[in-house]
Amino acid sequence: VTRSSPASDDVRLRGFADLATLASAHAWIDARVTPPAAEAVGVGDGVGRVLAAAVVAAGDHPPAARAGADGFAVRSADVAGATAYDPVPLRLAGGAGPLGPSATALVAAGAPLPAGADAVLGFDGAQPSGPGLVDAVVAVAPGAGVDRAGQQLRAGALAAAAGRVLAPRDAALLATLGLARVSVAARPRVRLAVLGPKEPGAVDAHGAALGALVARDGGELEALPVGGPPADALARALRAPAPALVLVTGRTGTGPDDDAAPALAAAGELALHGIALRPGGSAALGAAGGVPVALLPGDPLACLVAYELLAGRLVRQLAGLGPGLPHATRELEVRRKLVSAVGFVDVCQVRIVDGQVEPLGVAEFGGLAAAARADGFVVVPAPLEGHAPGARVTVHLY
Amino acid sequence: VTRSSPASDDVRLRGFADLATLASAHAWIDARVTPPAAEAVGVGDGVGRVLAAAVVAAGDHPPAARAGADGFAVRSADVAGATAYDPVPLRLAGGAGPLGPSATALVAAGAPLPAGADAVLGFDGAQPSGPGLVDAVVAVAPGAGVDRAGQQLRAGALAAAAGRVLAPRDAALLATLGLARVSVAARPRVRLAVLGPKEPGAVDAHGAALGALVARDGGELEALPVGGPPADALARALRAPAPALVLVTGRTGTGPDDDAAPALAAAGELALHGIALRPGGSAALGAAGGVPVALLPGDPLACLVAYELLAGRLVRQLAGLGPGLPHATRELEVRRKLVSAVGFVDVCQVRIVDGQVEPLGVAEFGGLAAAARADGFVVVPAPLEGHAPGARVTVHLY
Numbered sequence: 044v045t046r047s048s049p050a051s052d053d054v055r056l057r058g059f060a061d062l063a064t065l066a067s068a069h070a071w072i073d074a075r076v077t078p079p080a081a082e083a084v085g086v087g088d089g090v091g092r093v094l095a096a097a098v099v100a101a102g103d104h105p106p107a108a109r110a111g112a113d114g115f116a117v118r119s120a121d122v123a124g125a126t127a128y129d130p131v132p133l134r135l136a137g138g139a140g141p142l143g144p145s146a147t148a149l150v151a152a153g154a155p156l157p158a159g160a161d162a163v164l165g166f167d168g169a170q171p172s173g174p175g176l177v178d179a180v181v182a183v184a185p186g187a188g189v190d191r192a193g194q195q196l197r198a199g200a201l202a203a204a205a206g207r208v209l210a211p212r213d214a215a216l217l218a219t220l221g222l223a224r225v226s227v228a229a230r231p232r233v234r235l236a237v238l239g240p241k242e243p244g245a246v247d248a249h250g251a252a253l254g255a256l257v258a259r260d261g262g263e264l265e266a267l268p269v270g271g272p273p274a275d276a277l278a279r280a281l282r283a284p285a286p287a288l289v290l291v292t293g294r295t296g297t298g299p300d301d302d303a304a305p306a307l308a309a310a311g312e313l314a315l316h317g318i319a320l321r322p323g324g325s326a327a328l329g330a331a332g333g334v335p336v337a338l339l340p341g342d343p344l345a346c347l348v349a350y351e352l353l354a355g356r357l358v359r360q361l362a363g364l365g366p367g368l369p370h371a372t373r374e375l376e377v378r379r380k381l382v383s384a385v386g387f388v389d390v391c392q393v394r395i396v397d398g399q400v401e402p403l404g405v406a407e408f409g410g411l412a413a414a415a416r417a418d419g420f421v422v423v424p425a426p427l428e429g430h431a432p433g434a435r436v437t438v439h440l441y
Numbered sequence: 442v443t444r445s446s447p448a449s450d451d452v453r454l455r456g457f458a459d460l461a462t463l464a465s466a467h468a469w470i471d472a473r474v475t476p477p478a479a480e481a482v483g484v485g486d487g488v489g490r491v492l493a494a495a496v497v498a499a500g501d502h503p504p505a506a507r508a509g510a511d512g513f514a515v516r517s518a519d520v521a522g523a524t525a526y527d528p529v530p531l532r533l534a535g536g537a538g539p540l541g542p543s544a545t546a547l548v549a550a551g552a553p554l555p556a557g558a559d560a561v562l563g564f565d566g567a568q569p570s571g572p573g574l575v576d577a578v579v580a581v582a583p584g585a586g587v588d589r590a591g592q593q594l595r596a597g598a599l600a601a602a603a604g605r606v607l608a609p610r611d612a613a614l615l616a617t618l619g620l621a622r623v624s625v626a627a628r629p630r631v632r633l634a635v636l637g638p639k640e641p642g643a644v645d646a647h648g649a650a651l652g653a654l655v656a657r658d659g660g661e662l663e664a665l666p667v668g669g670p671p672a673d674a675l676a677r678a679l680r681a682p683a684p685a686l687v688l689v690t691g692r693t694g695t696g697p698d699d700d701a702a703p704a705l706a707a708a709g710e711l712a713l714h715g716i717a718l719r720p721g722g723s724a725a726l727g728a729a730g731g732v733p734v735a736l737l738p739g740d741p742l743a744c745l746v747a748y749e750l751l752a753g754r755l756v757r758q759l760a761g762l763g764p765g766l767p768h769a770t771r772e773l774e775v776r777r778k779l780v781s782a783v784g785f786v787d788v789c790q791v792r793i794v795d796g797q798v799e800p801l802g803v804a805e806f807g808g809l810a811a812a813a814r815a816d817g818f819v820v821v822p823a824p825l826e827g828h829a830p831g832a833r834v835t836v837h838l839y
Binding site for chain 2: 056057058085086087090091104113149150151152153154165166167190194195196200202203210211212213214215216217218219221222223244245246247248249250251252253254255256296297298299300301341342343344346347371409410411412413414415441
């Protein structure tokens, strides 16, 4: 899909003559994926990060039998037949030495089981009966109240797979196994250049939203000061240390001042400009100085949609995550027709009413304000002219 | 549920005589909720935070009619009947002044519509026909290609409701409306004291997981150095500036060294110790120096479950969020019986196989390692002895 002569692709004052398919844009993106570098972080800081290498248990966990409850460690054979009416007297042993016949030792949950003991009686199963003496009033099976060696994990068992996004409970498990640090995929550095001019007093809407989206996708956004001509902004964004990806927002359309794509063509390569995607179709993809560059539209909703469907796909993969949209999904029935244009992938903002999907009343005109009220969005494939009532669709949930 | 004589509640070497219900623990927690303070943050930093006050549009958005597409602004009446065979010639006007009869002006999407114009012709609908001349080759309806004033939001319309967790698209919308900063609920400061002694070289599993869980629930965890006697740890955790909540982990059970609850009773009030919850039932709730204190079990899975069902409920509400578990849920059918004990709320780690729920094979013995393999958990109410195959249950998804 690389075009050899970007000058002839200048769409200003002419419109997009032909549009790339979303699939071809994805193919271009997927060809730019490089494996993430690994870095070591504290195990608690690893939560939410992508594990770079599998962690297997170095030894059994627990490493040796231990008390699974607070109580008295016993030899189960000693207390066979014990009842409240026929208690078995046991001698309370101090220290951590081996347990002799008819002896017992006070243990706390998690403490090593004394040698010789094979069960733990809870406090409701044993009563002090005199100085240094305890009456067992229930019998226990061997192993009762005991955590066996390797009960949670055997030596060599997988504790966490490579590529897993570490959950809080994973971090707790790895810490329990003795790992102070874990090796995780480094976060791709993404630089953002928001092109001017902006109205006086305007607040940058692109950086406000993209920082959180890039972080969600495993990257780290560094936003440059807003404004300046595209060539200067590109040069600043490409400065060492080289980023993994540059995002440029604004001036991607067909108007007289839409000079982002020509600037990218001049600085490197403009691979695609104009994608059969609504909104967001004026986005462009290319590279400069060996760094992939995504040009995103200036309209804030189009910018977010183009990020989600194009740039985000690259960020996720550079971070070691899967390419697909990261939203939770639900399969639901359409209640009111979702309108789309044949030939375009339409991203419809929808709400869920009584478990059914309907477009936002003013979606076509509501822009970002409608998206803010949406429960999710539906991606309507290019060959369809929408989804009729009763159709089942996948809703990507916000 | 406040007990007047904590000394008589000492459970060490005796076991829990009576257990509080989870509902009574929740009632105690909910009575400790105070409304969060508000703080102003940059609109981009507001993503993920709880909006402290509703934002309404100060004026119409857009404030005035503007071009909705790149192209030529026209008076639609001028181009009535235009076709490629019968084009309507228009004079290309420069500047931003009002549009006279049979005139047109080049506009970029988002630019103000010149006075007099009521539609925008795309570049496929108009062709330059000579110096300063453009031929309209299609007719347009009034309003075509125009974003009306207030089309996205009318003045006074709700842009984001108080209590909403700001999404990236909300931040973009509020920035577009001109808000540089937003007022959000301050994050409750949570202090964590992990009690010792720990084995030499042990890595703190509690802090590793709780930091991320507290952040998820809208709080900020400050972990104190691990170890030391409970009274000292409590005193350190309560130092000014006073936290909103203190978490103490470990030494909550019935063993000889389980001195966390007696230390809390001595420092303030031990309201509840021992809850009909599995795992996590040795947790305690109380207060010292006017600060709520939750004692969480030392076993890492029990600690996490007690955090989720007890302490997290307080963190979420102190942060302005709802009390309920924050996990996404699915209603699914049980494939293999989930075993529970009557009288206890059991938190069963489950996996989802072919859309059905089954307990992890070794859940009772697998501890945290089983939880790490789980897809979610099911909270089995106290009156039930489990869920039989075919029952529909709510899975809280990890």
